[in-house]
Each structure stands twice: as C-alpha cells, then as structure tokens.
Amino acid sequence: MTTGNTPTTPDAPYDVVICGGSVAGCTAAILYARAGARVALIERHKKPDAYKVLCNHYIQPSALPIMEELGLLPLLDEAGAPKTLSVAWWTRWGWIRPESEHGSSPLPYGYNVRRETLDPMLRKIAMETPGVDTMLGATVTGVVRENGRIVGVRVRRAGVEEREIRAALVVGADGRNSSVAKFAELAEKSVKNNRFSFFAYYRGDVLPKSDVSYIWFGKDMAYANPTDDGLTAIACAPGKSHLPAFRDDLESAYTKYIGRLPNGPDLAKGERVSKIIGTTDYPLITRESAGPGVALVGDAGLCSDPIWGIGVGWAFQSATWLVEATKDTLTAGADEVDRGLSAYRRTRRARLRAQQFLISDYATGRPMNAIERQLFAAATRDEVTARHLHTYASRLIGVGEFLAPKVIARAGVVNLRHRLRGDIGRSAAGRVW
Numbered sequence: 001m002t003t004g005n006t007p008t009t010p011d012a013p014y015d016v017v018i019c020g021g022s023v024a025g026c027t028a029a030i031l032y033a034r035a036g037a038r039v040a041l042i043e044r045h046k047k048p049d050a051y052k053v054l055c056n057h058y059i060q061p062s063a064l065p066i067m068e069e070l071g072l073l074p075l076l077d078e079a080g081a082p083k084t085l086s087v088a089w090w091t092r093w094g095w096i097r098p099e100s101e102h103g104s105s106p107l108p109y110g111y112n113v114r115r116e117t118l119d120p121m122l123r124k125i126a127m128e129t130p131g132v133d134t135m136l137g138a139t140v141t142g143v144v145r146e147n148g149r150i151v152g153v154r155v156r157r158a159g160v161e162e163r164e165i166r167a168a169l170v171v172g173a174d175g176r177n178s179s180v181a182k183f184a185e186l187a188e189k190s191v192k193n194n195r196f197s198f199f200a201y202y203r204g205d206v207l208p209k210s211d212v213s214y215i216w217f218g219k220d221m222a223y224a225n226p227t228d229d230g231l232t233a234i235a236c237a238p239g240k241s242h243l244p245a246f247r248d249d250l251e252s253a254y255t256k257y258i259g260r261l262p263n264g265p266d267l268a269k270g271e272r273v274s275k276i277i278g279t280t281d282y283p284l285i286t287r288e289s290a291g292p293g294v295a296l297v298g299d300a301g302l303c304s305d306p307i308w309g310i311g312v313g314w315a316f317q318s319a320t321w322l323v324e325a326t327k328d329t330l331t332a333g334a335d336e337v338d339r340g341l342s343a344y345r346r347t348r349r350a351r352l353r354a355q356q357f358l359i360s361d362y363a364t365g366r367p368m369n370a371i372e373r374q375l376f377a378a379a380t381r382d383e384v385t386a387r388h389l390h391t392y393a394s395r396l397i398g399v400g401e402f403l404a405p406k407v408i409a410r411a412g413v414v415n416l417r418h419r420l421r422g423d424i425g426r427s428a429a430g431r432v433w
C-alpha cells in the first residue's frame with residue numbers, strides 16, 4: 001500500500017527515504033515533509049495500526065516539546081493517556097517523592113501511553129502529512145551504493161518485484177536490530193545487560209495511589225505505571241540470577257517478585273488483562289550515528305536499558321536533531337548533506353554519550369557506587385536533591401549537571417545532618433508517604 005498526498009512517481013528520487021515507520025521514523029518523516037522535503041517512509045508492517053508490543057511506554061518530559069510540535073498532545077489527552085504528574089522512587093533509604101517548590105509551577109511531566117494507542121496515532125499524522133509517501137508492508141532488503149556513498153535502498157513487498165528507491169539521504173529508523181545499520185556497515189558497540197524484563201497489564205486498584213508512577217530502585221528493579229484505558233503496566237527488571245525461576249514458571253516467579261516489593265502493587269485487587277510480556281536478553285547497543293548519505297535515529301542508532309524509560313523519548317528527540325541538522329542540505333549536494341550529518345553526529349554524541357555510559361555501567365547489575373548512594377539517600381531526605389534527581393531522570397539535564405560537585409556536596413551535608421540527628425537505620429519499607 002502506498003499513500004501520500006504528493007504525486008511522486010514510484011521511481012523518482014526522493015529527498016529522504018526513511019526505513020521504519022515507528023516513533024523515530026514517523027517523527028523524522030513529518031518534520032522533513034513539513035520542511036518541504038519529499039519523503040518515502042517504508043514500514044514492513046502491513047497495517048497502519050501496527051504497534052510495538054515490547055515496550056512500557058513511559059515517555060520522559062524531555063520529549064514533550066517535540067510531541068507538542070507534532071500535534072500529539074491534544075490527541076493523547078483525547079485518548080485518555082495519563083500525564084505522569086507524580087513519581088515515587090523506592091530506595092533502601094526510603095521513598096523519594098519529588099515535588100515542585102512551594103508556590104512554583106508543577107514539575108515537568110511526561111506521558112504514559114500504550115504503544116497500541118501511540119503508534120497508530122503518530123503514523124496517521126505521518127501518512128497524512130503532504131510530502132510523505134508511505135509504503136506499508138515493504139521491507140528494506142539492502143542499500144544502494146555509488147562511489148562509497150549510500151544513495152538509496154532496495155525494498156521488497158509481497159507479490160511485487162524488489163525495487164530501488166533513491167534519495168539524497170537514507171535514514172535507518174528500523175529499531176534495535178537495524179538492517180540499515182548492517183547494510184551500511186556502521187560500527188556497533190554492544191554492552192551486556194545483566195537484568196531482564198517482564199511486564200503485564202492490570203485493571204483495578206492495584207497501586208497505593210492510582211495517579212503515581214512508581215519505581216523500586218536497587219540491584220533488582222521494578223516499576224508500575226498507570227496508563228491509558230484505565231490500565232496499569234507492572235514491570236519487573238530482576239538481575240539475571242532470577243532467570244532460572246522465571247524460566248521455570250514465569251507466572252509464579254513474576255507474581256512472587258511483584259508481591260515482595262515494599263509497599264508494592266496488590267495484584268489481588270486487580271485483574272491481569274494481558275500475557276506476561278518480556279525479554280530475557282537485551283544488550284545495550286550504540287552505533288555510529290551516520291556515514292556518507294546515511295543516518296540512524298531512535299533505537300537503530302542507540303538502544304538503551306528499558307529500566308530508565310527513555311527509548312521512546314530519545315527516538316522522538318534523535319529524529320528531531322537529525323532533521324534540524326540536515327533539512328536545509330538535502331538539495332544542496334552530497335557534501336552539504338554529509339556536513340549536516342556530521343553536525344547530527346556531534347549533537348547526538350553531546351546529548352547521549354555520557355548518559356549511555358552511566359546506564360551501561362549500571363546495566364552490569366552492580367550495586368550503587370558511593371556517589372549514587374549519597375545522592376539517592378539524600379533525595380529521600382531533601383526536596384532539592386529529590387527535584388534534581390527527577391530533572392535528570394526526566395532527561396532535562398545532562399550528566400555534567402547531574403553530578404556537579406555542588407550537588408554531591410549538598411547530598412553529603414544532608415546525609416551527615418541526618419546521621420547526626422541519629423536517624424540511621426529507619427526502615428525504608430516502613431515509611432509510606
């Protein structure tokens with residue numbers, strides 16, 4: 001199926017060909033076309049309402065501006081997607097409950113919306129954007145090279161001969177197992193993840209507060225997110241030592257794990273309305289984000305640890321950075337396009353490299369280091385540190401600002417005062433805010 005409002009002949013070269021019509025791909029398609037580019041959007045799923053099942057869909061506040069620009073916010077509100085106005089982190093020192101400063105505006109918020117709702121919504125906007133030709137049920141099977149530069153892709157659709165689609169720029173938005181990255185031979189670094197992940201949807205009052213997103217933070221992790229359609233997604237991310245129990249009896253291991261969380265969900269108060277969905281092996285992947293004539297956005301370029309709920313936000317954001325860096329170069333020749341790609345590469349590195357480094361380090365399953373212990377402990381005791389942690393987790397500041405010496409020093413003072421007051425040893429589990 002090919003749809004679109006531009007009368008582009010099938011074999012005319014495009015300005016951009018985008019492989020993958022999910023969050024990153026649709027975002028890039030919409031923004032390029034709005035900037036006047038002719039875009040081919042290629043998606044292997046046949047149905048426009050296809051969606052990614054393996055996702056917990058917590059969207060960080062850092063993605064809000066681009067979601068607004070795309071026109072998603074009124075649609076999300078209409079669909080009943082809850083804003084995540086309130087978060088609570090359990091740590092062994094107690095609950096961290098970030099709140100806005102008295103009298104000031106609320107904390108930055110994101111959304112939690114099932115991909116079943118989000119993906120078709122976003123794809124519809126892309127398909128209806130003038131300048132986007134969408135090819136559904138079409139798989140990218142190779143790239144076309146000329147003089148060491150990528151100038152197009154090969155595409156196969158069932159019952160149709162394989163064809164070439166040429167463009168000034170090829171964008172791989174085809175997810176963590178990106179074929180475009182492989183065909184383009186972009187370098188890849190993979191880091192082991194020593195946690196695995198399972199989640200399920202519940203209907204009913206399973207959480208202590210139905211409008212709060214919860215995270216249980218430690219070596220073994222869990223989280224619970226109220227989402228659209230009145231459902232709550234409850235996820236666990238245990239260390240791999242738990243894997244044999246989960247392999248042996250998934251339902252029993254998942255239920256026991258969730259049941260042991262301090263002040264955790266009460267599964268008996270709700271009904272499970274989905275299978276228990278998950279994955280047992282999910283290494284973190286970072287790829288070179290661009291080469292001559294080609295760029296990667298979203299998971300194709302950088303796929304992080306699901307426990308931080310950032311992949312969707314970074315898919316929106318990386319697509320935006322690419323479009324900003326290249327939209328004015330597409331008709332200016334290969335050298336200009338590649339200059340734009342270098343700018344994109346620099347932006348992505350500056351924005352994500354240090355964050356991915358910290359996340360990869362924690363994905364080893366190691367216990368918290370001394371700085372993390374200082375910060376998390378202080379955040380349970382001090383509202384300024386709690387807000388700071390929330391701002392970083394929302395991906396609104398970078399690692400440098402997150403770990404600034406004055407922040408660590410403040411955390412040290414907070415914890416010292418706490419010790420001097422003799423509050424040591426208060427049970428985290430017993431404190432319910």
Ligand SMILES: Cc1cc2nc3c(=O)[nH]c(=O)nc-3n(C[C@H](O)[C@H](O)[C@H](O)COP(=O)(O)OP(=O)(O)OC[C@H]3O[C@@H](n4cnc5c(N)ncnc54)[C@H](O)[C@@H]3O)c2cc1C
Pocket residue numbers: 019020021022023024025042043044045052054055056057058059060138139140141173174175176179197278279282297298299300306308309310311312313314315
């Ligand atoms: C267990 C789990 C929980 C998660 N929870 C969260 C969370 O709470 N919050 C969050 O922000 N992120 C979360 N993520 C990560 C998030 O799902 C991804 O980061 C996000 O989907 C990336 O979007 P994308 O558009 O880059 O890629 P994808 O959504 O993977 O889309 C890739 C698209 O490319 C298409 N495609 C692939 N190959 C081809 C081809 N050869 N030809 C044509 N089309 C192709 C696919 O069909 C698909 O539509 C989670 C991930 C996991 C595994």
